[in-house]
Amino acid sequence: MTTDPRDFVVGPDARISDIDLDTEEFLAPDGERLTEERAEALARRAANLVPGRKSLGGDGSVSPVLQFRTPRKREAEQLAHELGIRTSELARRALDEYLDNHARGA
Template sequence: MEEADMTRNPKPPSGFPESFGADVRVRNVDLDDEYLMVGGERLTEERAEQLAERAARGVGRPSLTAPGERSPALNLRIPSSTRLRLNAVAAAQGRSASEVVREALDDYLARH
């Protein structure tokens, strides 16, 4: 593998830092030849491209409100027994706990 030669290509790619600390070594890597793990999964050139695209889109989940608009979050405390029941219902339905709670809240609000 070769060290990145910033003199041959003085302008880094978009989003790439202009400089690093003296303790950082930058080198080009062929991910299909190297064996690197990220999040318990082998990092290949294809996977790196997917991760880069996801990072470029921004962090977080898709908006429930409207595209490009941040959905409000609601945090609340519940008894552990309720959480266990919620998790069981969600698992049985193949859904997330958040989906089950959103549906239950929508149903409740529609009745009141």
């Protein structure tokens, strides 16, 4: 099941209030009752709506972004295409290899 971020847009006329979903009845747009448990599951799914890749370190945190300019962008894009990876993955691999071989204390 794919999650469409447009399903979670709150309009300017929306009323937001705090209710106990286990004691008060609230129907979701699909017509089913929303419980605290279901709301938690939806919130976990909604956390995946954050754009970009998730943790590259495997700890669940969003990985920091590093941007740079290069006159060799087309070459990088072509090589990434040939390798079947994204250009960002190629850049990560290149930086990792460089740091592994040249970082102080390595």
